[in-house]
Amino acid sequence: MSNTEPVRALYAAFAKGDMAAALATMTADITWNEAANSPYADHNPYVGPDAVLNGVFARIGADWEGFAAVPDEIIDGGDTVVALGHYSGAYKATGKPMRAQFAHVFRVKNGKIAAFQQYADTLGTAQAMQR
Numbered sequence: 001m002s003n004t005e006p007v008r009a010l011y012a013a014f015a016k017g018d019m020a021a022a023l024a025t026m027t028a029d030i031t032w033n034e035a036a037n038s039p040y041a042d043h044n045p046y047v048g049p050d051a052v053l054n055g056v057f058a059r060i061g062a063d064w065e066g067f068a069a070v071p072d073e074i075i076d077g078g079d080t081v082v083a084l085g086h087y088s089g090a091y092k093a094t095g096k097p098m099r100a101q102f103a104h105v106f107r108v109k110n111g112k113i114a115a116f117q118q119y120a121d122t123l124g125t126a127q128a129m130q131r
Contacts, residue, residue: 003108004074007081010113011071019057023049027112032056035102037122039063039129064089069102081106087120091128100124 006025013021032052034041046055060067067089075082083104090097100121107115 001111002076003079003081003106003111004076006108006111006113007074007083007106011069011083014057014069019053022057023053025113026052027109027114030112030114030116032116033118035118035120035122038118038120038125063092064098065092066090071104079108081108087125094129094131096128096130098124098128 010022010025013019013025026049029048030046030052032046033044034046034056040056040059043051043055046052067087069085069087071083071085073084075084083102083106085102085104087100087102088098101124102121103119105117105119106113
């Protein structure tokens with residue numbers, strides 16, 4: 001099994017809105033960090049799938065219409081997997097669209113995602129959020 005498989009499964013589940021399947025790709029003690037200056041970095045690090053669900057995924061769902069995280073490339077570095085891609089969506093409070101680049105660094109252990117670090121175009125997100 002390639003370490004890219006749980007990463008691909010996470011993106012696929014997120015795209016379908018299947019949060020149970022997304023959380024199933026994670027270890028019970030996953031450490032999840034949002035990018036510095038991200039509006040969702042306020043509680044970094046999120047530890048455990050429930051913390052990721054409530055602190056990140058649920059908030060994104062509440063804030064954004066049509067939010068998507070689409071990897072353009074997934075790089076297999078063994079236990080480290082990197083995804084390069086784009087976010088898109090419209091911020092509900094302003095109606096402004098956003099398209100922002102991201103780099104996601106995953107640490108995979110025993111077929112599950114054990115750690116996540118987001119690097120993202122936080123300016124693109126902030127501009128969509130400004131009234």
